[in-house]
Amino acid sequence: MNERGGAIIEAQSLKKVYGDTTAVDGIDFKVKPGVVTGFLGPNGAGKSTTMRMILGLDLPTSGTVTVGGHRYQSEVWPLHEVGALLDARAVHPGRSAYNHLHSLAVANGIARARVDEVLEQVGLTSVVRKRAGGFSLGMFQRLGIAAALLGDPGTLLFDEPVNGLDPEGIIWIRALIRSLAAAGRTVLVSSHLMSEMALTADHLLVIGRGRMIADMPMSELIARHSGERVEVRSADPQWMAADLRAAGAQVTLEPDGMLGVTGLDSRKIGELAAERGHVLYQLRDVTASLEEAYFRLTGESVEYRAAAPVAS
Amino acid sequence: MSAQAGAIRLDSRLRATARSEWIKFRSVRSGPFALVATALIVVVGAWLLGAGNRNSAAASPASQAAFDPVFTVLQGIELAQLFVGALGVITVTGEYSSGLIRGTFVATPQRAQVLAMKALVFAAVAWACCTALSFAAFFLGQSVLSPAKHVGIGDPGVLTAVLGGGLYLTFVGLLGLFIGVLVRRTPAALAALFGLLAVLPIALILFKGTIASQLGEYLPGNAGEQAFHLLPGGAYTLGRWPGLGVLAAYVAAAAVAAFTLIRRRDA
Numbered sequence: 001m002n003e004r005g006g007a008i009i010e011a012q013s014l015k016k017v018y019g020d021t022t023a024v025d026g027i028d029f030k031v032k033p034g035v036v037t038g039f040l041g042p043n044g045a046g047k048s049t050t051m052r053m054i055l056g057l058d059l060p061t062s063g064t065v066t067v068g069g070h071r072y073q074s075e076v077w078p079l080h081e082v083g084a085l086l087d088a089r090a091v092h093p094g095r096s097a098y099n100h101l102h103s104l105a106v107a108n109g110i111a112r113a114r115v116d117e118v119l120e121q122v123g124l125t126s127v128v129r130k131r132a133g134g135f136s137l138g139m140f141q142r143l144g145i146a147a148a149l150l151g152d153p154g155t156l157l158f159d160e161p162v163n164g165l166d167p168e169g170i171i172w173i174r175a176l177i178r179s180l181a182a183a184g185r186t187v188l189v190s191s192h193l194m195s196e197m198a199l200t201a202d203h204l205l206v207i208g209r210g211r212m213i214a215d216m217p218m219s220e221l222i223a224r225h226s227g228e229r230v231e232v233r234s235a236d237p238q239w240m241a242a243d244l245r246a247a248g249a250q251v252t253l254e255p256d257g258m259l260g261v262t263g264l265d266s267r268k269i270g271e272l273a274a275e276r277g278h279v280l281y282q283l284r285d286v287t288a289s290l291e292e293a294y295f296r297l298t299g300e301s302v303e304y305r306a307a308a309p310v311a312s
Numbered sequence: 313m314s315a316q317a318g319a320i321r322l323d324s325r326l327r328a329t330a331r332s333e334w335i336k337f338r339s340v341r342s343g344p345f346a347l348v349a350t351a352l353i354v355v356v357g358a359w360l361l362g363a364g365n366r367n368s369a370a371a372s373p374a375s376q377a378a379f380d381p382v383f384t385v386l387q388g389i390e391l392a393q394l395f396v397g398a399l400g401v402i403t404v405t406g407e408y409s410s411g412l413i414r415g416t417f418v419a420t421p422q423r424a425q426v427l428a429m430k431a432l433v434f435a436a437v438a439w440a441c442c443t444a445l446s447f448a449a450f451f452l453g454q455s456v457l458s459p460a461k462h463v464g465i466g467d468p469g470v471l472t473a474v475l476g477g478g479l480y481l482t483f484v485g486l487l488g489l490f491i492g493v494l495v496r497r498t499p500a501a502l503a504a505l506f507g508l509l510a511v512l513p514i515a516l517i518l519f520k521g522t523i524a525s526q527l528g529e530y531l532p533g534n535a536g537e538q539a540f541h542l543l544p545g546g547a548y549t550l551g552r553w554p555g556l557g558v559l560a561a562y563v564a565a566a567a568v569a570a571f572t573l574i575r576r577r578d579a
Contacts, residue, residue, distance in 0.1 A: 052414075052578070052579075055414075055417075055418050056417070056418075056421050057414050057417055057418070057578065057579040058578040058579070059576075059578060072421060073421040073422075074421075075421060076321065076325055077325075078418065078419065078420075078421060079418075079419055082418075084418055086414055086415075086418075087411050087414070089410075089411065090410055090411030090412050090414055090415055091410060091412060091415075092336075092340055092406060092407070092410050092412050093410065094340040094341055094342070095336070095339045095340050096339065099335060099336075099339035100339075102335055102339075103332045103333075103335040103336045103339070104332070104415065104419045106328060106331045106332045106335055107328055107329060107331075107332035107416075107419040107420050108328065108419055108420075109324070109328050147415065
């Protein structure tokens with residue numbers, strides 16, 4: 001991937017209200033070049049709305065969002081600056097992949113040869129003349145990525161890029177996203193899957209119900225949500241629990257005799273056990289998974305939630 | 313930036329948008345399909361209508377004087393307008409229903425320019441095809457009519473009436489295109505256009521009376537079709553250019569609304 005510096009995407013008090021629904025509720029963020037920024041949140045949290053506002057498709061109710069200091073609408077040849085994958089299926093079903101890309105290229109003065117180049121890059125060369133109506137979701141996704149790459153832009157937006165891709169395609173898109181950022185581009189990738197973000201993103205913006213819940217490096221998120229709980233197995237769980245409580249820890253006793261301890265780290269627990277003569281079978285830090293961290297962050301802000309199953 | 317450089321930039325931007333719209337227009341089947349249907353109706357219609365009116369030679373002098381040999385053979389346009397109008401509609405609604413309109417606006421955020429070039433490309437293609445068809449229908453129709461009252465292209469008022477047929481279809485197509493922008497969904501836009509062109513005139517006939525017939529004269533279809541009448545048509549007295557002007561006013565009103573909304577609305 002050739003070196004290409006990206007622009008900073010910056011939102012200030014960005015807000016979007018549709019009727020009586022507030023989709024995005026006054027968020028601020030900065031997306032910087034050279035790293036993959038993950039835009040994470042449950043479905044309906046406001047990710048796509050924010051992306052549409054960045055691209056000038058939806059007009060903010062209030063606040064501003066700029067790419068490289070300008071509103072997107074003021075760009076004359078925007079595909080050279082910004083590439084975007086929004087809804088990959090947004091292709092006329094009767095038009096071929098080639099003509100679809102050709103019409104976009106021509107609109108921005110991009111050479112015809114570049115169309116062939118990106119089609120080869122995404123692996124669609126064999127179906128370029130076929131009508132897009134017969135494409136699988138994975139093929140649409142590749143076509144959408146080809147469209148985003150068309151102008152060799154410094155800034156890229158991908159809305160749920162792995163949707164519908166087969167395992168090979170998923171690995172390919174992850175590598176592509178990482179290489180785009182490594183070459184100095186600005187890359188914003190949205191997903192509702194924490195596991196996907198954990199594999200690609202360096203920095204995370206977590207959004208829930210239109211509000212920014214977290215804006216931090218991935219490493220910080222991991223550090224903040226790990227090592228909170230320690231599991232202890234000992235010869236006399238009751239006695240151990242009493243000693244731990246006396247030392248100021250919160251202790252839960254599981255039916256199988258395992259102790260779940262919070263408020264005291266494993267080192268302190270080990271020292272206490274030696275001092276008091278406890279026999280320890282197991283002492284283990286339980287790292288909260290990123291999924292758990294994500295649920296904790298967004299737990300209050302899930303828009304649509306299934307009711308708990310009712311026993312009949 | 314100097315004004316000259318700005319003008320050059322705008323010019324190349326407009327040309328890029330127009331070329332992009334042309335590629336989109338020619339790369340789907342709806343265009344050729346609608347235009348072939350239009351051709352069949354207008355040309356075959358001219359032949360059938362000419363043959364059906366041949367015996368007007370034997371009619372009374374009065375009815376022979378009222379016989380309009382140009383409108384008679386071009387009447388197929390009244391059916392074909394549904395295809396040209398529908399093509400105008402889906403040129404726009406096809407982009408909205410597939411979601412492609414977002415891709416279009418991401419590539420060209422100058423929305424008014426996109427709409428202007430879309431309308432220009434459509435109007436150029438529709439006008440060229442429909443004018444050619446109008447001439448073909450006229451010559452075929454007159455040759456079939458020939459034992460009866462018929463006219464030549466050089467006779468007074470004939471050339472403009474034949475040109476009027478092509479202009480009428482182009483305006484109907486543009487009306488469909490701008491209604492498509494306003495309504496965005498294909499079925500609703502088609503219903504609005506066909507209601508205006510085909511249903512309202514019939515509804516007004518049911519309400520007999522002076523007010524209804526005066527209103528009827530100003531409906532886009534009734535007014536506009538005066539353009540390809542050689543003689544003042546039936547109950548309507550607007551005449552050729554005022555009639556086409558009324559249709560053009562409907563197109564202009566829809567265009568003003570479309571240009572206003574396309575810039576304000578979320579895509």
